Amino acid sequence: MNNKSRQRRSTQRVTMSDVAKLADVSASTVSLYLRKPDEVSGPLGQRIQSAINTLGYVPNLMAGALAAARTRVIGVVVPSMLNAIFASTVNTMQKALGAQGYQLLLGHSDYAEAEEEAVVRTFLSWSPSAMVLTGLSHSRETRRMLSNSDVPVIEMWELGSNPLDTLVGFSHLDVGRAQARHLVDAGCQRIAFIGTRLNVDERAKQRCAGSEAALMDLLGKRHTRVIDCGPGRMAEAANHAFADLLSSHPDTDGIIFGNDMLALGALGEAQRRGIRIPDDIAMIGFGDMDFSNCTLPPLSTIRPPREEIGNVVAQCVLQRVQGHTQETCLDLGFELLSRASSLRH
Amino acid sequence: MNNKSRQRRSTQRVTMSDVAKLADVSASTVSLYLRKPDEVSGPLGQRIQSAINTLGYVPNLMAGALAAARTRVIGVVVPSMLNAIFASTVNTMQKALGAQGYQLLLGHSDYAEAEEEAVVRTFLSWSPSAMVLTGLSHSRETRRMLSNSDVPVIEMWELGSNPLDTLVGFSHLDVGRAQARHLVDAGCQRIAFIGTRLNVDERAKQRCAGSEAALMDLLGKRHTRVIDCGPGRMAEAANHAFADLLSSHPDTDGIIFGNDMLALGALGEAQRRGIRIPDDIAMIGFGDMDFSNCTLPPLSTIRPPREEIGNVVAQCVLQRVQGHTQETCLDLGFELLSRASSLRH
DNA sequence: CAGTTTTTTCGCAGCGCTACGAGCTTAACG
DNA sequence: CGTTAAGCTCGTAGCGCTGCGAAAAAACTG
Numbered sequence: 001m002n003n004k005s006r007q008r009r010s011t012q013r014v015t016m017s018d019v020a021k022l023a024d025v026s027a028s029t030v031s032l033y034l035r036k037p038d039e040v041s042g043p044l045g046q047r048i049q050s051a052i053n054t055l056g057y058v059p060n061l062m063a064g065a066l067a068a069a070r071t072r073v074i075g076v077v078v079p080s081m082l083n084a085i086f087a088s089t090v091n092t093m094q095k096a097l098g099a100q101g102y103q104l105l106l107g108h109s110d111y112a113e114a115e116e117e118a119v120v121r122t123f124l125s126w127s128p129s130a131m132v133l134t135g136l137s138h139s140r141e142t143r144r145m146l147s148n149s150d151v152p153v154i155e156m157w158e159l160g161s162n163p164l165d166t167l168v169g170f171s172h173l174d175v176g177r178a179q180a181r182h183l184v185d186a187g188c189q190r191i192a193f194i195g196t197r198l199n200v201d202e203r204a205k206q207r208c209a210g211s212e213a214a215l216m217d218l219l220g221k222r223h224t225r226v227i228d229c230g231p232g233r234m235a236e237a238a239n240h241a242f243a244d245l246l247s248s249h250p251d252t253d254g255i256i257f258g259n260d261m262l263a264l265g266a267l268g269e270a271q272r273r274g275i276r277i278p279d280d281i282a283m284i285g286f287g288d289m290d291f292s293n294c295t296l297p298p299l300s301t302i303r304p305p306r307e308e309i310g311n312v313v314a315q316c317v318l319q320r321v322q323g324h325t326q327e328t329c330l331d332l333g334f335e336l337l338s339r340a341s342s343l344r345h
Numbered sequence: 346m347n348n349k350s351r352q353r354r355s356t357q358r359v360t361m362s363d364v365a366k367l368a369d370v371s372a373s374t375v376s377l378y379l380r381k382p383d384e385v386s387g388p389l390g391q392r393i394q395s396a397i398n399t400l401g402y403v404p405n406l407m408a409g410a411l412a413a414a415r416t417r418v419i420g421v422v423v424p425s426m427l428n429a430i431f432a433s434t435v436n437t438m439q440k441a442l443g444a445q446g447y448q449l450l451l452g453h454s455d456y457a458e459a460e461e462e463a464v465v466r467t468f469l470s471w472s473p474s475a476m477v478l479t480g481l482s483h484s485r486e487t488r489r490m491l492s493n494s495d496v497p498v499i500e501m502w503e504l505g506s507n508p509l510d511t512l513v514g515f516s517h518l519d520v521g522r523a524q525a526r527h528l529v530d531a532g533c534q535r536i537a538f539i540g541t542r543l544n545v546d547e548r549a550k551q552r553c554a555g556s557e558a559a560l561m562d563l564l565g566k567r568h569t570r571v572i573d574c575g576p577g578r579m580a581e582a583a584n585h586a587f588a589d590l591l592s593s594h595p596d597t598d599g600i601i602f603g604n605d606m607l608a609l610g611a612l613g614e615a616q617r618r619g620i621r622i623p624d625d626i627a628m629i630g631f632g633d634m635d636f637s638n639c640t641l642p643p644l645s646t647i648r649p650p651r652e653e654i655g656n657v658v659a660q661c662v663l664q665r666v667q668g669h670t671q672e673t674c675l676d677l678g679f680e681l682l683s684r685a686s687s688l689r690h
Numbered sequence: 691c692a693g694t695t696t697t698t699t700c701g702c703a704g705c706g707c708t709a710c711g712a713g714c715t716t717a718a719c720g
Numbered sequence: 721c722g723t724t725a726a727g728c729t730c731g732t733a734g735c736g737c738t739g740c741g742a743a744a745a746a747a748c749t750g
Contacts, residue, residue, distance in 0.1 A: 002740095013736090014736095015737085016736065016737065017736080024515050025699075025700085026699065026700045026701075027697070027700090027701095027736090027737080028700055028702095028737095028738085028739085029698085029699055029700070029736065031738060031739090032699085032738095032739095034697095035738080039697090039698080040698080040699085041697085041698065041699090044698085044699085054738080056493065058466070058469055058470050058490075059736090059737085060411070060470065060472065060735085060736055060737070061471055061737095062407050062410040062411040062416065062471070062472065062735085062736080062737090063411050063705090063735070063736035063737040063738085064736080064737050064738070065407040065705090065737090066405070066407040066408050066411050066705050066706065066707085066735090066738090067704080067705055067735075067736075067737045067738040067739080068737080069409070069705065069738090074719085079437070080436075081426070081428070081435060082431075082432050082433060082436055084427070084429060085428075087426050087427050087432060088427060090426060091425075091427055091453070093348050094426070094452075094453065096621055103450065103467065104451070105448065105450065106449070106451045108436070108439065109441075121403070122448065124403055124473055125403050125404050125405060125406045126406050126407070127405065127407065134667045137524045142363075145401070145403070146368060149403075175586050211736055223665045233635050233638075234635055235638070235639035237636060238639075239639055255748060261635055261636060264636050264639065265478050265636065267638075268639045268640060268641045271641050272641065277358075281435075290578050290580050290581075290606055290609070291580040291606060291609050291636070292579070293578075293581060294580040294581055294583075294584055294613045294614075295613060296607065296613050296616050296617065296641070303531050304370040314748080343713075348712090349733055360705095360706060360707085361706065362706085362707095370729075370730085371729065371730045371731075372706090372707080372730090372731095373708085373709090373729070373731075374730070376707065376708060376709090377728090377729080380708080384727085384728075385728075385729085385731090386727085386728065387731085389728085392704095398743095404704085404706090404707080405706050405707070406707095407705085407706075407707090408705070408706030408707040408708085408735090409706080409707050409708070410707090410735090411705090411706080411707070411708090411735045411736065411737085412706075412707045412708040412709080412734080412735050413707080413735085414709055414735065425704090462709080655732055661725085690691065
């Protein structure tokens with residue numbers, strides 16, 4: 001017999017059985033009370049609660065999760081937390097799911113499938129209740145891990161074929177088409193595209209492709225030019241891109257931007273050069289950021305369903321967690337906000 | 346003897362002992378290999394690794410955390426994820442700590458101590474390796490839980506007395522003073538303040554108080570007016586605040602903004618009204634956001650050490666986790682970027 | 691009031707992993 | 721060639737909680 005009790009407990013943490021002892025009940029009852037208070041009789045419940053209070057008991061989620069083989073954790077992966085557009089979706093999800101007692105584990109992929117794979121791998125080892133990913137492009141290994149895991153998966157912010165499971169988003173192709181049509185309707189004939197990360201951001205790419213397709217349809221020609229600014233301080237990058245565009249295609253009369261920050265940068269540069277917006281050049285952005293209605297002139301843009309996506313994803317998560325096995329595909333649409341930057345006289 | 350084996354395992358999850366069996370070693374060795382690969386001999390390590398690969402083994406963090414009584418989780422609480430300024434700090438921390446195998450659990454307090462308390466309570470039941478909070482104002486219960494928990498605590502983005510433990514930030518009072526001095530140096534005499542959430546955002550309040558103090562010192566008078574825009578779409582709110590200010594104090598010749606988004610809104614409105622910036626009114630913001638150098642005119646502002654805070658906090662966390670019990674208090678300073686919006690002729 | 695049903699409480703066997711000490715090899719040394 | 725040291729590997733005892741089935745208590749029956 002090995003009698004030297006191997007002391008492993010470092011901290012004298014208050015455990016459930018401490019509470020049980022004080023309340024003079026069994027640990028099972030405390031556990032039950034914590035999980036389903038109604039199934040414990042009134043007086044006992046009160047005894048337990050007061051024991052919890054006096055001891056300052058904090059349940060150990062790890063132990064619970066291990067025993068129950070489930071956590072109340074939702075893994076969420078967005079391309080970048082620096083992008084205000086995703087912040088707002090995540091914020092909404094946080095509110096909706098937090099209210100139901102779920103924790104969000106937030107990670108970012110930096111627009112790279114390999115990064116995403118690493119994050120998903122880590123998150124899965126928390127055995128989350130669900131996973132929420134951005135977009136439909138994932139590495140083969142990511143897809144494999146996810147489908148092996150029997151964790152509900154929700155993809156958001158995009159529409160397309162072969163979703164892993166549930167899909168909540170809108171069509172970026174349609175956004176591009178709408179942007180192009182809008183400028184053409186405003187009388188533009190030579191339309192350029194200024195975006196960022198077109199090489200890695202699948203959704204940006206789709207918007208660009210959508211506008212290109214629409215331009216072919218409507219005008220029978222492509223973008224006069226497509227400029228990719230790369231990441232970084234976008235407003236500044238757009239300054240240069242715009243200047244560059246003006247020198248290579250001085251007859252440009254419309255620009256579609258990958259996002260509103262780029263448009264803001266170009267707007268400033270235009271004003272500095274005395275180019276009149278929208279009369280010389282009409283502009284439309286994407287994102288409807290905080291400032292988009294306050295630029296000079298106010299910026300026409302696309303408002304993606306940021307908060308709506310967050311809310312709908314949260315609903316889907318809750319349904320899936322409760323076992324409703326409906327794999328859906330929800331198109332939340334978007335809104336084109338026509339403002340002065342594209343209102344030509 | 347209870348012979349009916351109580352099947353509890355729902356999913357046939359691959360466990361460490363499955364790997365051990367396939368690699369023909371003991372589970373302990375697999376565990377050791379996973380934690381300290383160098384302490385396992387080469388050939389055995391390879392056998393184990395290939396077993397892991399063929400089985401697609403994903404470790405169960407819950408079990409590990411329970412056994413080791415620690416997680417590799419860092420709880421981070423910021424006021425709001427919508428605020429780009431915090432996003433950038435969190436992003437940096439994520440990068441630095443993620444590289445060391447730590448997970449960030451991100452929560453927000455919505456600028457309310459009660460919310461913060463709830464988040465901290467939840468996070469603590471994850472027994473995190475460390476907690477990172479924003480600011481120094483916490484509810485009494487929050488402080489109690491934290492100090493009872495023996496989890497290292499780092500407060501960031503602020504400087505002050507009575508930190509819980511370690512403190513990394515800069516002085517918002519000094520920021521306010523610097524803003525005021527800058528405008529006074531530029532020749533302003535009647536300076537107003539336009540901010541948001543002054544009632545709840547302790548740091549915004551401090552900046553306002555700092556500029557007020559400096560104005561008293563330098564000009565012997567206070568802000569001509571302090572406007573609190575409230576939350577929401579800030580750029581738009583600033584439009585109105587600015588208009589309001591102009592009608593009540595048409596002789597205003599300098600404005601200090603609580604953040605750059607507010608300044609952007611006012612800048613637009615000023616231009617619309619034909620008010621020349623900086624000649625009629627000089628402006629300075631706070632935050633140095635992406636667009637601040639591209640407004641018209643470029644916006645003078647304060648660059649807080651966003652990324653620096655993230656990095657330093659990450660370093661502190663790592664040190665504290667490794668047992669270095671140095672409770673420090675680091676002032677990271679800030680930078681005043683003098684641009685055209687405050688450069689009077 | 692004995693017999694039956696319903697409600698409440700309890701005991702126990704894990705969940706999958708880590709830490710510790712012991713056992714086994716192999717290398718190094720006098 | 722025996723002895724000691726060093727390097728690897730393995731067995732075992734939990735970590736704190738949950739969920740099952742069973743026991744105990746309470747509430748109904750006729």
